[in-house]
Amino acid sequence: MANYFVVSLKFFNFGHMTFFWKIMRIPINLLITTFLLIQLTPSSAQKSDWKENYLTAAPKPGDNTLDFLSRYLLADFDCNIDLFCRINKVSTDSKLNVEDLYKLPICVATYNGKTIRSTLGIKDWQQAVRIKSFNEAAHKDGLRPEDFIEDKSLWVPFHEIECPDVADKTPPKQIVRKGNTPSAKITSFYGEDGLNSGSRIYPIFGTKYQKTPLIDNRLKDKVFYLISGHGGPDVGAQGKRAGNVLCEDEYAYDVTLRLLRLLLSHGATAYMIVRDPDDGIRDEAYLKSDTDETVWENMVIPYDQKERLKQRTDFINEVTQKHLKNGVTDQTIIEIHVDSRTHDKEIDVFFYYRPGSEESQDLANTLYKTFKQKYMSLRGSRGYEGTVRSRELFTLKETIAPKAVYIELANIKNDWDQQRLVIKNNRQALANWLYQGIVKNAK
16 A cells, blocks of 8 residues: 555645645645555455456466466365366366466465565464465475565465365364274265265365365266275385385375365265375375274274285175166276385386276276376476286276276385375375376266
8 A cells, every 4th residue: 555655646746736735625634644544544445456366377288277276286275276267267177278378366465565464464374374385385386486575476375365275173073983894884975974964074184175065066976986005004115205204005095085085076976995084185295104094984904915905895895786786887996006116216107907897998098198198298208108007906806896997106215206295286186187087087
């Protein structure tokens, strides 16, 4: 508002000020008071003008909505996705035109040179810290050429001012069913009534991400069984980075949860086979390892590897049979792992499918092509060296769901590959690309 005050003063010709006041019969003290009020107490309309001042940007070749928003650190919040689709009249999987500018769910305010809170008229210090961090990350990633303090342009992500996901919430009380045998009751997802009651609250995703709006029903009547590798007494492959130990089961679990949330957002029926009672979707780089994972409804995970695999496949086959009896034929198993090779071996995401299954092969090939397209648009000549082939793995052989694919995300021991795991936006991108491949295959 300081700029407004200066502009208002310039409006007057001070050489004719005396004549102007005589004509208008306005006391000078009233005029000065009026200007001060304008400067110090702006109208509510003026305060909120920045909320409709959206940042515009052009996508990269091959980008769809989720790719574009992921680059700007916005894809983690559904309200950002909803707003982007609405104001740009696109869908979540629309291919974006590189020659067009799109309005991003980022509101641009003029920084007053003092504080973020006084600039935006907010009181929450933690909210201001998050907005500051968002701007710093955008500058560091090259999304904006200058820091907001230098160019006085403060970026405010839409989710910070409108989304309920950011607010701290206490998760609804979880219903835990005990027992070491598969449940005879078929539920849509969690073994409780969260989805059926329409609340769209899933505590398994953690407080920040538990609210999962229904975007559309494109995956309605399709069933997915998601298995994150290892868990419980078996942490899987391990790597080291910056003094931290990376455990396969934690990173596979996080990517699988993110994929699950996308599937549920688009109307799928989905089962998260390996489950952790307190590790929802996590954004930190180094995911703490624990051994409290269970299978489905609190089934203790055995120490013996063959028993572990049999426990999972027995449950999946039981539920698959029940869905088949109810006429649901479109059922898919997705198993996600992190590979372990020598330290100097870089590997791209690769896929195995069930031997002799054309449906499984088609899905694996579609996922492979989706990842290849994404890699080529990002890496250019570096290309994509992932593979797809059949393999006699236990889960692929012993399950009866029509489609089954086994995925390896990275080499957990390689420094370059580790970036695919420890950077939260990369984990989200992996989930996004898997979802996009699944949707392509479903058409």
